[in-house]
Amino acid sequence: MESSVPSGCADAKSCERQLTECGIRPTPQRVRIASLLLSQPQHLSAEQILATLRAAGARVSKATVYNTLNLFADHGLIRLLCVDGTRAWFDSNVGPHYHFHCLSTGALIDVPVPEVAFSRLPAAPPGTEVAGIDLVIRLRKKM
C-alpha cells in the first residue's frame, strides 16, 4: 500500500534520509525546505519558500533559506535557474530537461529531454569541456 503524504509536501522522513545520504545534516529547517521543494517537480524562489514556510508556522530566517538553497544546489539536490534577471529560481527537477518561459505571464514550464533533439552542436573551445546545456524557449501569449 502507498504511504500517504500531505499535499505539496514530501514525506519528512524520506527527506531526512535523502539529506543524510548527501552528507547534509538534516536539521529541522533543512528538512522543512526539502519537504516543500522536493515534493514534486517545481520552480520556487527563495522568497516564495520563506513565505510558504512562515505561513505554515515554521520558524525560519531568510539567511537560512538562502544558505540552505545554496547548499542543496551545491550537492545537486536542486538546480539553480537563471531565466529572468529578477531573481533566482530553484528547480526541484535535477534530471536533464529544458524550459519554456512565458514572457507574458512569467510562467516556467519543464520541457522533457525527448522533446528536443540537436542534430548539430559546436565543439567546446580548446581547453574547455561542456558542463551542461541550458535551453529556454521564450513564449508569448498568442492574440
Place this chain on the structure above:
Amino acid sequence: MESSVPSGCADAKSCERQLTECGIRPTPQRVRIASLLLSQPQHLSAEQILATLRAAGARVSKATVYNTLNLFADHGLIRLLCVDGTRAWFDSNVGPHYHFHCLSTGALIDVPVPEVAFSRLPAAPPGTEVAGIDLVIRLRKKM
C-alpha cells in the same frame, strides 16, 4: 575607400543615423553609449559601460546608462542576456545566435546559428507562440 573609425568605437554619425531611424532622439549620451556598444559584437554590463564612458571623459550618470540600455533593448537595437544571476549583460549582436558561457572564467562567447541545429523542438503550449530560443552551453576548464 573605407572610412576609418577609432578602435572600440563605431562612427558617431552612423550611430546617430541608426538611432534616428529607430525613432530614438540621438542625444549626446545615447550616441556615446551606442558608439561604444555597437562598434562590434560584444557583451557589456551597465557598470562596464559607465566606467568606460567616464574613463573617456564623458559626463554620464548611472541612471542614464540604465535608461538608455533599456530603451535600446526595447527597440531591438541590443539584446539583454540573463546568463548568470549576478547582473544583466547587453549584447550588441541582435541577430539570431547562441552562447558559450564558461563557468570557470565567466567568459561569454557567441555561437553562430549554423553551428547548432535542432532536429526536434516541442510545440508551443496552446494559446502561446515561440518568441525566441535562448541556448547557453556551459563550459568548464578542462584539467
Place this chain on the structure above:
DNA sequence: TTCCTTGCAAAACTTTTGCATTAAA
C-alpha cells in the same frame, strides 16, 4: 512654452555576510 532627457540621490530588491546564540555530535 512644452516636452523630453539628464543627473543626482534615494529607494527598492535580491542575496550575502558578521556575529552572537542555540542546538547538535
Place this chain on the structure above:
DNA sequence: TTTAATGCAAAAGTTTTGCAAGGAA
C-alpha cells in the same frame, strides 16, 4: 567540549525611481 547551524540585522550589489534642472523642438 567542540563544531556546526540558525536568526537577526546590516551590508553589498544591481537596477529603478522621484524630482529638480537643463536642453531641444
